[in-house]
Amino acid sequence: MSGDQVRADRAGLWFGPQPDVAGASGYPDAPPRMGFFTDTSVCIGCKACEVACKEWNAVPEDGLELTGMSYDNTQGLGADTWRHVAFIEQRKPFGGQQPGVSHDDVDVFAAASALGTDAASPGPGATTPPAGAAPAGAPAGEISPVSPDGRTELRWLMASDVCKHCTHAACLDVCPTGALFRTEFGTVVVQEDVCNGCGYCVPACPYGVIDQRKDDGRVWKCTLCYDRLGVGMEPACAKSCPTESIQFGPLEELRERAAGRVAQLHASGVTDARLYGESPDDGVGGDGAFFLLLDEPEVYGLPPDPVVTTRDLPDMWRHAAMAAVSLGALAVASFARRPR
Amino acid sequence: MSDSDVTREGLRGERTQREALTGAKAGRRRHRRGRGGRGGRGGRGEQPMVPEAEFSSYYGKPVLNKPTWKPLDIAGYLYLGGLAGASSLLAAGAGVTGRPALARPAKLGAAGAISLSLVALVHDLGRPARFLNMLRVFKPTSPMNVGSWVLSGYAPLALGAAAVDLTGRARRVGSLATAGAAVLGPAVATYTAVLLADTAVPSWHEGYRELPYVFAGSGATAAAGLALAATPAAQAGPARRMAALGAALELGTFQAMKHRMGLSAETFEQGKAHRLLRAAETLTAGGAALAVLSGRLRDRRLALAAGAALLSGSAALRFGVFHAGVASAKDPKYTVVPQRERLTAREG
Ligand code: SF4
Ligand code: SF4
Numbered sequence: 092m093s094g095d096q097v098r099a100d101r102a103g104l105w106f107g108p109q110p111d112v113a114g115a116s117g118y119p120d121a122p123p124r125m126g127f128f129t130d131t132s133v134c135i136g137c138k139a140c141e142v143a144c145k146e147w148n149a150v151p152e153d154g155l156e157l158t159g160m161s162y163d164n165t166q167g168l169g170a171d172t173w174r175h176v177a178f179i180e181q182r183k184p185f186g187g188q189q190p191g192v193s194h195d196d197v198d199v200f201a202a203a204s205a206l207g208t209d210a211a212s213p214g215p216g217a218t219t220p221p222a223g224a225a226p227a228g229a230p231a232g233e234i235s236p237v238s239p240d241g242r243t244e245l246r247w248l249m250a251s252d253v254c255k256h257c258t259h260a261a262c263l264d265v266c267p268t269g270a271l272f273r274t275e276f277g278t279v280v281v282q283e284d285v286c287n288g289c290g291y292c293v294p295a296c297p298y299g300v301i302d303q304r305k306d307d308g309r310v311w312k313c314t315l316c317y318d319r320l321g322v323g324m325e326p327a328c329a330k331s332c333p334t335e336s337i338q339f340g341p342l343e344e345l346r347e348r349a350a351g352r353v354a355q356l357h358a359s360g361v362t363d364a365r366l367y368g369e370s371p372d373d374g375v376g377g378d379g380a381f382f383l384l385l386d387e388p389e390v391y392g393l394p395p396d397p398v399v400t401t402r403d404l405p406d407m408w409r410h411a412a413m414a415a416v417s418l419g420a421l422a423v424a425s426f427a428r429r430p431r
Numbered sequence: 432m433s434d435s436d437v438t439r440e441g442l443r444g445e446r447t448q449r450e451a452l453t454g455a456k457a458g459r460r461r462h463r464r465g466r467g468g469r470g471g472r473g474g475r476g477e478q479p480m481v482p483e484a485e486f487s488s489y490y491g492k493p494v495l496n497k498p499t500w501k502p503l504d505i506a507g508y509l510y511l512g513g514l515a516g517a518s519s520l521l522a523a524g525a526g527v528t529g530r531p532a533l534a535r536p537a538k539l540g541a542a543g544a545i546s547l548s549l550v551a552l553v554h555d556l557g558r559p560a561r562f563l564n565m566l567r568v569f570k571p572t573s574p575m576n577v578g579s580w581v582l583s584g585y586a587p588l589a590l591g592a593a594a595v596d597l598t599g600r601a602r603r604v605g606s607l608a609t610a611g612a613a614v615l616g617p618a619v620a621t622y623t624a625v626l627l628a629d630t631a632v633p634s635w636h637e638g639y640r641e642l643p644y645v646f647a648g649s650g651a652t653a654a655a656g657l658a659l660a661a662t663p664a665a666q667a668g669p670a671r672r673m674a675a676l677g678a679a680l681e682l683g684t685f686q687a688m689k690h691r692m693g694l695s696a697e698t699f700e701q702g703k704a705h706r707l708l709r710a711a712e713t714l715t716a717g718g719a720a721l722a723v724l725s726g727r728l729r730d731r732r733l734a735l736a737a738g739a740a741l742l743s744g745s746a747a748l749r750f751g752v753f754h755a756g757v758a759s760a761k762d763p764k765y766t767v768v769p770q771r772e773r774l775t776a777r778e779g
């Protein structure tokens with residue numbers, strides 16, 4: 092436990108909660124910490140954010156390919172993708188229960204050819220059963236098949252991912268040149284004229300965000316539109332989001348809003364809803380960009396329990412120092428004459 | 432074209448190959464904890480310790496961005512740093528105990544290796560000015576920054592020591608430089624372990640407690656190998672002992688590291704990393720044995736063979752560790768499963 096004690100003492104510097112991120116980085120009168128709250132429950136996967144980000148920040152095209160894995164052809168965050176919309180197609184298992192109805196034995200083509208010929212048929216163009224004709228357990232007027240709790244069996248999860256602007260950002264901590272810095276808004280930004288392309292920040296980021304651009308060797312990532320923030324504008328992605336899935340504002344306020352949204356979703360029976368990255372007690376001291384998810388983080392390609400690597404850095408230096416001493420001792424032993 | 436090419440069986444004239452997988456089927460993969468028992472030598476035939484766990488990922492895509500470092504540059508850089516650092520220790524010891532024939536190759540080895548390692552680093556960065564860029568700040572949270580400072584202190588000392596040895600002039604300065612290089616040498620050899628461990632790459636980070644010792648041992652075997660190959664048997668005694676001690680340190684701590692690491696040790700036992708690390712083990716152990724034998728038999732050819740084996744064994748170790756890390760970053764399993772287990776344990 093003493094190790095934890097030592098850690099707690101150092102907390103705030105390299106890991107743990109840090110209420111005044113900008114202040115700790117030397118901004119005495121910093122504005123409130125700004126961030127993103129991405130509510131994936133209302134995301135419609137339109138990718139307006141991806142496009143707006145590219146346009147505003149002049150991010151180059153990064154390969155126009157069809158991956159075939161889903162509607163997501165961007166695949167992940169990288170040097171030339173600062174916003175990435177994930178599409179997850181799910182057959183959601185219903186806790187071992189069968190959905191209200193099963194159409195396994197129904198030949199839909201035969202059924203379609205009989206459309207309009209049957210008195211009971213709603214006729215062409217109808218997509219939902221009329222009220223009262225719905226199978227037991229399904230709310231009237233909804234698409235079947237539905238589960239007893241009223242949701243369709245196949246669902247799409249969409250989530251717009253971005254740099255988390257971590258409270259304790261591994262990328263920033265390990266950068267040997269100081270190219271990555273903390274802004275007065277508490278966000279993390281790369282200065283492209285200082286970055287020397289060592290690539291150290293790339294494997295350091297526990298979220299797989301920052302990456303090296305092949306042709307210039309330097310690294311790039313979301314700046315939370317630092318240039319726009321400076322003149323009181325909101326980031327391009329948030330501005331362009333038609334459903335307000337991406338919300339921008341003071342982090343404190345966003346956290347409150349997010350807690351309210353989760354409560355609302357839980358009350359209406361969406362028990363999967365959970366926040367990700369909002370807690371100042373998590374392994375990175377809380378994210379400046381956090382999310383409302385409808386499934387486990389790893390389903391969206393996010394790490395379930397990320398920890399900033401610098402939490403262990405004092406330990407690492409200690410072990411390296413002891414190893415260096417051992418090497419010295421080993422050399423001394425090599426020169427010491429063996430006792431005869 | 433009045434009718435569609437799409438029929439119930441798929442495109443007309445084509446046969447549906449497979450059904451697209453969605454959700455639960457596409458994203459979730461079975462993960463088998465096959466590595467029971469000790470040493471991890473193929474888990475075949477053993478019962479899994481825990482029932483197969485399901486783990487989710489986003490279409491099998493990695494969670495982390497994989498290191499962009501070029502293997503030859505960076506693994507080479509790690510190797511040469513170890514070789515240089517430990518060589519400086521041999522050089523200083525040889526100076527103190529009056530073994531000029533051991534001191535010279537050790538000093539030249541240290542100077543050559545550190546120059547080459549800087550070349551490798553600059554090559555990875557793209558241009559020399561970028562190395563100097565790293566000295567614009569001092570940042571203890573960045574092992575690469577600390578390393579740059581250590582190197583810029585060490586390299587002139589190692590080069591100076593070698594130059595004095597070759598020219599025979601300014602001997603007082605020479606012994607100061609030799610001593611200075613010996614003080615900084617061990618740091619040059621071990622800081623590279625922190626360089627790798629201070630990342631989110633599972634197979635590098637998880638081993639952070641033992642990796643510096645592995646690198647220290649591996650640096651010692653490399654330096655001993657070089658000295659053995661270039662020193663007459665009469666003065667090579669310390670190099671032989673360093674080979675044996677270094678091999679014991681490297682191999683012992685590497686085993687301990689694998690045992691402690693859990694799932695992320697798996698990448699040490701797979702693919703390219705496995706082949707390299709198995710070679711490293713054989714070469715280092717064999718090289719150390721040959722080194723001891725060469726002392727007994729006073730045979731130059733044996734010493735040469737021992738030196739070659741030790742040098743290549745140490746290189747294979749660095750490349751093996753490098754590739755294992757890259758492999759662990761590419762597979763989301765190594766990121767997700769341990770974190771999920773940690774989370775579940777914490778939530779009770
Ligand atoms: S998510 Fe990664 S790139 Fe973004 S601030 Fe955190 S560590 Fe840096
Ligand atoms: S690649 Fe650039 S931003 Fe990243 S650690 Fe190196 S110098 Fe810093």
